[in-house]
Amino acid sequence: MTQLLNNVHAVILAGGSGTRFWPLSRETCPKQMLQIVGEDTLIRQTIKRINGFVPPENIWIVTTEDKAQDIKFHLESLGPLAKKIQFIKEPLGRNTAPAIGLAAIYLNNLSPDSIMVVMPSDHAIPDAQKFLSDLKVSIEGAEEDYLVTFGIKPNRPETGYGYIKVDKNTKAGVNGLLKVERFVEKPGLQTAKSYLSDGNYFWNSGIFIWKTSKILSEIKKHLPTLYKTLKEIESILFEPNKLNKPNKLKELYSSLESISIDYGIMERSADVLMVAGTFQWSDLGSWTALDEVIEKDDSGNILKGNTIDIGSQNSIVFSGERLVATIGLKDMVVVDTPDATLVIPKERVQEVRKIVETLKKNGREEHLLHKTVERPWGSYTVLEKGNGYKIKRVVLSPGAKLSLQLHRKRSEHWVVVSGEAKVTRENETYLVHTNESTYIPINTKHRLENPGEVVLQIIEVQNGDYVEENDIERFDDIYGRT
Amino acid sequence: MTQLLNNVHAVILAGGSGTRFWPLSRETCPKQMLQIVGEDTLIRQTIKRINGFVPPENIWIVTTEDKAQDIKFHLESLGPLAKKIQFIKEPLGRNTAPAIGLAAIYLNNLSPDSIMVVMPSDHAIPDAQKFLSDLKVSIEGAEEDYLVTFGIKPNRPETGYGYIKVDKNTKAGVNGLLKVERFVEKPGLQTAKSYLSDGNYFWNSGIFIWKTSKILSEIKKHLPTLYKTLKEIESILFEPNKLNKPNKLKELYSSLESISIDYGIMERSADVLMVAGTFQWSDLGSWTALDEVIEKDDSGNILKGNTIDIGSQNSIVFSGERLVATIGLKDMVVVDTPDATLVIPKERVQEVRKIVETLKKNGREEHLLHKTVERPWGSYTVLEKGNGYKIKRVVLSPGAKLSLQLHRKRSEHWVVVSGEAKVTRENETYLVHTNESTYIPINTKHRLENPGEVVLQIIEVQNGDYVEENDIERFDDIYGRT
Numbered sequence: 001m002t003q004l005l006n007n008v009h010a011v012i013l014a015g016g017s018g019t020r021f022w023p024l025s026r027e028t029c030p031k032q033m034l035q036i037v038g039e040d041t042l043i044r045q046t047i048k049r050i051n052g053f054v055p056p057e058n059i060w061i062v063t064t065e066d067k068a069q070d071i072k073f074h075l076e077s078l079g080p081l082a083k084k085i086q087f088i089k090e091p092l093g094r095n096t097a098p099a100i101g102l103a104a105i106y107l108n109n110l111s112p113d114s115i116m117v118v119m120p121s122d123h124a125i126p127d128a129q130k131f132l133s134d135l136k137v138s139i140e141g142a143e144e145d146y147l148v149t150f151g152i153k154p155n156r157p158e159t160g161y162g163y164i165k166v167d168k169n170t171k172a173g174v175n176g177l178l179k180v181e182r183f184v185e186k187p188g189l190q191t192a193k194s195y196l197s198d199g200n201y202f203w204n205s206g207i208f209i210w211k212t213s214k215i216l217s218e219i220k221k222h223l224p225t226l227y228k229t230l231k232e233i234e235s236i237l238f239e240p241n242k243l244n245k246p247n248k249l250k251e252l253y254s255s256l257e258s259i260s261i262d263y264g265i266m267e268r269s270a271d272v273l274m275v276a277g278t279f280q281w282s283d284l285g286s287w288t289a290l291d292e293v294i295e296k297d298d299s300g301n302i303l304k305g306n307t308i309d310i311g312s313q314n315s316i317v318f319s320g321e322r323l324v325a326t327i328g329l330k331d332m333v334v335v336d337t338p339d340a341t342l343v344i345p346k347e348r349v350q351e352v353r354k355i356v357e358t359l360k361k362n363g364r365e366e367h368l369l370h371k372t373v374e375r376p377w378g379s380y381t382v383l384e385k386g387n388g389y390k391i392k393r394v395v396l397s398p399g400a401k402l403s404l405q406l407h408r409k410r411s412e413h414w415v416v417v418s419g420e421a422k423v424t425r426e427n428e429t430y431l432v433h434t435n436e437s438t439y440i441p442i443n444t445k446h447r448l449e450n451p452g453e454v455v456l457q458i459i460e461v462q463n464g465d466y467v468e469e470n471d472i473e474r475f476d477d478i479y480g481r482t
Numbered sequence: 483m484t485q486l487l488n489n490v491h492a493v494i495l496a497g498g499s500g501t502r503f504w505p506l507s508r509e510t511c512p513k514q515m516l517q518i519v520g521e522d523t524l525i526r527q528t529i530k531r532i533n534g535f536v537p538p539e540n541i542w543i544v545t546t547e548d549k550a551q552d553i554k555f556h557l558e559s560l561g562p563l564a565k566k567i568q569f570i571k572e573p574l575g576r577n578t579a580p581a582i583g584l585a586a587i588y589l590n591n592l593s594p595d596s597i598m599v600v601m602p603s604d605h606a607i608p609d610a611q612k613f614l615s616d617l618k619v620s621i622e623g624a625e626e627d628y629l630v631t632f633g634i635k636p637n638r639p640e641t642g643y644g645y646i647k648v649d650k651n652t653k654a655g656v657n658g659l660l661k662v663e664r665f666v667e668k669p670g671l672q673t674a675k676s677y678l679s680d681g682n683y684f685w686n687s688g689i690f691i692w693k694t695s696k697i698l699s700e701i702k703k704h705l706p707t708l709y710k711t712l713k714e715i716e717s718i719l720f721e722p723n724k725l726n727k728p729n730k731l732k733e734l735y736s737s738l739e740s741i742s743i744d745y746g747i748m749e750r751s752a753d754v755l756m757v758a759g760t761f762q763w764s765d766l767g768s769w770t771a772l773d774e775v776i777e778k779d780d781s782g783n784i785l786k787g788n789t790i791d792i793g794s795q796n797s798i799v800f801s802g803e804r805l806v807a808t809i810g811l812k813d814m815v816v817v818d819t820p821d822a823t824l825v826i827p828k829e830r831v832q833e834v835r836k837i838v839e840t841l842k843k844n845g846r847e848e849h850l851l852h853k854t855v856e857r858p859w860g861s862y863t864v865l866e867k868g869n870g871y872k873i874k875r876v877v878l879s880p881g882a883k884l885s886l887q888l889h890r891k892r893s894e895h896w897v898v899v900s901g902e903a904k905v906t907r908e909n910e911t912y913l914v915h916t917n918e919s920t921y922i923p924i925n926t927k928h929r930l931e932n933p934g935e936v937v938l939q940i941i942e943v944q945n946g947d948y949v950e951e952n953d954i955e956r957f958d959d960i961y962g963r964t
Binding site: 023308310322323324325326327328329332334336339340341342343344345347348351352354355358359364366381383384386387388389391393411413415417418434435437439457459461463 | 505790792804805806807808809810811814816818821822823824825826827829830833834836837840841846848863865866868869870871873875893895897899900916917919921939941943945
């Protein structure tokens with residue numbers, strides 16, 4: 001392990017709502033929380049990649065208030081590290097320039113000379129060592145008061161990325177960094193081909209490195225309205241002896257223009273340098289991006305999960321436990337989840353968002369939640385919902401403890417199918433063992449705990465005219481949800 | 483209603499195992515038991531179509547012994563009619579010539595002059611009136627000791643059917659019937675086009691009408707070995723004062739050559755006439771046959787169930803309760819069931835059997851059973867099977883009564899979610915109401931009944947190391963399954 005860089009802060013942007021990987025991504029389970037490629041979810045990979053390069057208390061997650069709790073729960077599996085990670089919560093989503101500005105305000109108050117490494121939470125970077133080695137180079141540029149960005153050397157005429165134009169023969173003053181001439185929008189295929197052969201065009205990775213003081217002075221210069229509002233926000237956040245004013249914060253943040261850091265700052269600043277990244281990178285912008293990061297079989301297919309394929313070519317079949325059988329597909333994507341399946345030609349994957357829009361418009365649920373929902377204490381899976389009942393499998397990690405709660409409109413039967421449950425029901429507390437059951441009447445305070453050292457699984461049969469999640473009153477919760 | 487034809491018997495062939503409509507068809511739920519088109523399942527439609535033309539006790543189902551009980555249960559919804567339908571059980575499947583020969587032996591013993599109408603159980607014939615009207619004509623030919631078959635006038639150059647060649651200018655002796663010149667195998671596209679324009683070629687419908695005495699004499703002539711064995715079978719089946727010998731029957735039937743009636747008799751006989759059917763007909767030979775029998779939308783699609791489609795063309799999407807979202811498909815078939823999904827181009831639907839073969843070879847279950855299984859008392863749905871447990875929703879029709887039974891390796895928790903259950907547990911009998919539960923320990927005789935007039939639904943949580951269906955000992959069963 002190299003020496004920790006105490007003045008460097010990792011700012012991880014995790015505000016994405018992720019419709020592009022539907023049906024695997026959902027509103028409550030955006031792309032960064034998916035394990036699409038590699039050994040862990042994208043956001044946990046992002047954290048693990050930078051941890052050790054900077055101290056854990058220098059890792060910041062920037063996300064919106066409504067997503068923060070789910071992400072916090074999601075990170076708990078990182079163990080003690082998770083407790084040290086800090087959150088910067090936007091009152092609502094307002095694109096990357098305000099989000100990064102808000103982070104800069106926080107860090108600048110903490111230490112004016114700190115360096116920010118701004119990273120999306122949902123990109124694939126398989127080789128952490130190469131990334132960190134390039135990062136060291138970029139920090140040298142940031143220390144010289146430059147805005148530094150990573151460009152990725154293209155290996156194909158990609159039309160899905162923006163490009164950065166440099167002149168490889170014009171070295172910047174800092175070792176290994178190149179002066180950026182301009183940023184270029186996503187090109188057409190012919191242009192992308194010319195970029196590929198030119199050699200001076202790099203993919204815009206969306207990873208940025210700079211001093212907090214420098215980015216704030218650039219925001220002041222190029223986005224003065226944003227700067228002014230950020231200063232007002234700062235005065236509320238950091239003035240001592242002042243009451244915190246969440247409504248005022250929300251009002252101020254809402255007033256901000258939704259603008260990206262690329263468009264607002266990077267394209268306008270004269271002080272931008274680029275490091276040519278030596279690491280493999282993908283922004284995983286759509287299902288077809290898997291072709292870049294997952295090894296294909298001899299027919300060009302990526303087959304994951306419970307699949308049987310006969311003679312398909314260049315196709316992606318992503319399944320879970322259900323069987324997906326495919327024959328003779330060509331350039332297709334098939335994605336299966338417990339409650340929804342998507343079938344789409346590769347050339348149209350960008351239109352997945354239209355399905356999500358349709359689901360929203362029709363008041364459906366398949367874009368919101370998965371059947372299995374992660375909770376801080378474990379998870380639950382909705383096995384079936386019918387007229388007057390709902391059946392869940394509830395999984396509690398060892399030591400986990402649900403909130404003390406009550407339902408106004410449903411009773412619950414619990415059957416323990418593995419492990420041992422500790423049940424509180426009004427004034428009594430008792431154990432329920434595997435193959436035993438208990439009953440929680442309507443309007444009865446209750447609590448479920450796993451006192452054992454193995455996973456507890458119960459089957460919960462809810463009875464009632466109304467069996468939705470929001471029929472819950474919490475009285476005490478070790479996860480702070482009362 | 484026309485007058486019942488008491489000397490006419492409807493012989494419905496229902497031995498098909500149905501892999502072509504996988505994943506909707508399963509070994510225990512073959513094509514004839516699916517409601518693919520029309521208001522009921524294909525076999526029930528077949529029975530309803532002929533009922534009233536012949537008396538109910540003249541309706542015979544020919545199927546294999548292992549399928550007979552499931553079909554019997556499946557027909558129960560036909561009410562009193564179901565009780566009158568008779569079964570002819572083949573010891574095992576041996577193609578249509580032996581099956582029809584066996585039926586002829588039965589009917590010939592009953593009444594030597596009877597006429598058989600042989601019909602597959604899994605074809606689509608939307609207009610029963612036209613069919614019955616053509617059937618009357620065909621019976622006139624059968625009465626004159628001809629083998630009569632229905633030919634269907636082609637409306638497209640179909641390469642999936644066999645053809646019958648007639649000469650329209652050569653009328654047979656019987657009104658409206660045409661002398662058959664020959665039977666033709668499935669043609670290539672060019673040949674099929676020439677057949678279409680020729681006008682003397684008809685699709686071979688697989689529906690036959692003849693006297694039992696006539697078909698037996700034709701079998702004697704063209705398939706003498708089959709005839710000899712059928713006579714041996716007859717001597718066992720109908721000799722009085724002889725013990726029934728199921729093993730001997732099975733041995734004899736197994737020895738028969740697996741040969742179709744078309745190849746064995748129709749192509750060889752000189753006495754074949756054809757009625758040009760005026761009814762719409764499809765043998766529903768594959769998923770693409772739906773294009774012929776179901777109305778398509780403006781883009782040529784058939785979308786059924788919980789689907790969202792954007793811009794697909796000439797595609798079939800068959801879903802149930804799960805969501806299937808499709809974008810931009812062209813000439814594709816997508817079929818979704820609770821435990822398996824199929825995605826296949828129309829031009830390759832014949833290869834579905836390869837998937838079924840793969841499942842068999844790998845010892846999988848997705849070709850055998852659906853998650854929901856029809857039983858004579860209602861149905862059950864497997865909601866989840868895990869390590870040491872299985873969860874089912876069990877639905878009992880009013881008045882239904884499961885067998886008195888016992889499990890050696892599992893206990894069961896029952897939660898009533900609608901209706902009222904009557905439970906027998908060893909020597910006690912008690913009621914369990916909605917939102918109440920009960921427990922059946924391992925090795926405990928028990929019985930579940932629905933004493934009420936509404937449907938009873940219970941959630942059953944099985945606990946045990948072994949939770950398969952075959953852990954059941956039945957002591958008493960109103961459906962004769964002990």
